[in-house]
Amino acid sequence: MGRLNRGDEPAAGGGTIRVTVEVFMRFRGQSYYRGEEEVPAGTTLGELATHLGLADDEAVAWILGGRYRPDDTPLSDGDEVCYIYRSEGGENKQQK
Amino acid sequence: MEIVDKLLRVNLSSGAMESAALPEAYRLLGGRSLTSRIVSDEVDPLSDPLGPRNKLVWAPGLLSGTTLSSSSRISVGGKSPLTGGIKEANAGGETGIYLAQAGYRAVVVEGEAAAWQVLVIEADGSARLEDAPAETMGAGTSAIAASLFARYGQQAALAICGPAGEQGMLIAGVTNTDKERRASRLNARGGLGAVMGAKRLRALVVRGNLRRAPANAEPERWKDAAKAYVKALREHPSTARFYPDIGTAGVLELVNKLGGLPTRNFAAGQFEGAAKISGARMRELILERGGEGMTTHACMTGCAIRCSNVFADAQGKEIASSMEFETHGLFGSNLGIDDFDAIAHFTRLCNDLGVDTIETGGAIGIVMAAGLVQWGDAAAVMKLLDEDIRRGTPLGRIIGQGAGIAGKVLGVRRVPVVKNQTISAYDPRAIKGNGVTYCTTAMGADHTAGNTIAWRGDHLDPQGKVALSRTMQVASTLLDLFGFCNFARGLMETARAAFVELVNARLGSDLTWDDLERHAVELNRLEIDFNRRAGLGPATDRLPEWMTAEPLAPHNSLFDVPAEEMARIWDD
Helix, strand or coil, X not given: CEECCECCECCCHHHEEEEEEEECCCECCECCEEEEEEEECCCEHHHHHHHXXXXXXXXXXXXXXXXXXXXXXECCCCCXXXXXXXXXXXXXXXXX | CCCCCEEEEEECCCCCEEEEECXXXXXXXXXXXXXXXXXXXHCCCCCCCCCXXXXXXXXXXCCCCCCCCXXXXXXXXXXXXXXXXXXXXXXXXXXXXXXXXXCEEEEEEEXXXXXXXXXXXXXCCCEEEEECCHHHCCCCHHHHHHHHHHHHCCCEEEEEECHHHXXXXXXXXXXXXXXXXXXXXXXXXXXXXXXXXXXXXXEEEEECCCCCCCCCCCHHHHHHHHHHHHHHHHHCHHHHHHHHHHCHHHHHHHHHHCCXXXXXXXXXXXXXXXXXXXXXXXXXXXXXXXCCCEEEECCCCCCCCCEEEEEECCCCCEEECCCCHHHHHHHHHHHCCCCHHHHHHHHHHHHHHCECHHHHHHHHHHHHHCCCCCCCCHHHHHHHHHHHHHHCCHHHHHHHCHHHHHHHHHCCCCCCEECCEECCCCCCCCCHHHHHHHHHCCCCCCHHHCCCCCCCCCCCCCCCHHHHHHHHHHHHHHHHHHCCCHHHCCHHHHCHHHHHHHHHHHHCCCCCHHHHHHHHHHHHHHHHHHHHHCCCCHHHXXXXXXXXXXXXXXXXXXXCCCHHHHHCCCCC
């Protein structure tokens, strides 16, 4: 399980949430990765992507609960976030 | 330098043939723009699509035949016997590059022959008709290709009418050979293979040596623009990494996650076996098995994207090329099948029959929904393809007429078609932008007319999907005009100027991007006008009603983009 600290803020037990992360590309030594991350409450989708090192890859899309969501969407305890390659060309950065 | 591309006109009824300079009115047209313009100008919209008054038009893109990567797609157009409207079906393979290098921007085939013919076009552009070899009758496309390559030599590209087209099946496409001479790349959609069969044209054989790239009006300008295009292609993640790694099948997990993967005749949007038929799994299997398998492969000479693949069995022997997302969707999840080897065999059989895997998978989904075959029964599907369709049994002929007719014959109400054409592997209740494309393009349910899946927004929200679809339809129309593969679409954002420059350098024109976009909009209007004249009114521009009433799991979504908004898509 990974852990994200937000700045100097300690990731104390009561102030954290757990989310399930699914990555459909090579990640942490695996071709397909599924695991849990513990992050401070209030962490957004974009911050989680940055923490995982996936935010800078233009080819990667992230999906929360089966839908694309904007970067600033706050995560909730028990959320499932999926990282996956986009395809079919076509840039559109409306929500990223 | 003045560019003089040619148009070849062949009348199969009389045997008359004429090769002439492309009319001035068509100077800026190529690919779909040219096929649709010729069909609109010359084909009576009320004509029988399987009769002698329909025409079949082949057109490479404006930039085809050059050394530019992914630029030699081939468009085939005509009046569709499946939709009853105008149709353009697009394919890779070698036909586009050979035809462009023979100097042709278009080949128009008219009438119908008394006996099966082969149209042979030489590298210098000369052409002739010959009787089709007897051994090609009733044969699969692989055997037909072997026969024709033996007769006309290996330095050729073939566009073949296979056994399904020969039987007049509306699931039939036109099968092109790839770089290694496999009969494997189809102008799949809309039943144009049945039109070719009705004309008794067994094949187009284009001979050449791939050393005669078409001239450019402004070579220096071309060189700079080509450099910019290649740079963008090498840098864009889709063309540099995604497609070379896992091909089109790589989109399957994404569509499944978004809840839009057709499952058991579009009854659900997520498939429990998705991981087993994904692009990532395909890559793993190909690498594990080795032998003749290839994770990346170019279907046409000079393609640097190399999204194609060769899938081998456990002994490393090739089963099929190429494994594609749409086949995994319509023959995999849509039929409840998660066996990769089975899907590879379906691919091989569909290539050999010369059929569209979307329409055929959709029709077999109807057969399963009718209870004639159990969901997930791969062996039964194999039999439907290799025996029923190939031999033309009554059930094979029903499937051969596509999902719409199969639904009517078998009494299945839930039929996933628009204008009688099976919906691609993006359920429009979850991928709503694609639903708008299915409804508003003249082409029927065809994702290649404007696929919105790459858009990183909420696909379930109906807001903004008409504008999104229009943007993607314009982009796809232009890619078809140029001859580029749809996967070059991302480069239109990062290297837009290069696209304009390439066209201008090739033709000696001074078009702007706005000019090109205007052209794309006008072309779509022209195609819709043909459909209206053919009797396809606005009532045909919609999804089946059950998709607006039957919630799709897991999101329980319906298609709810307002019809009035869709009707205004091509307004200024």
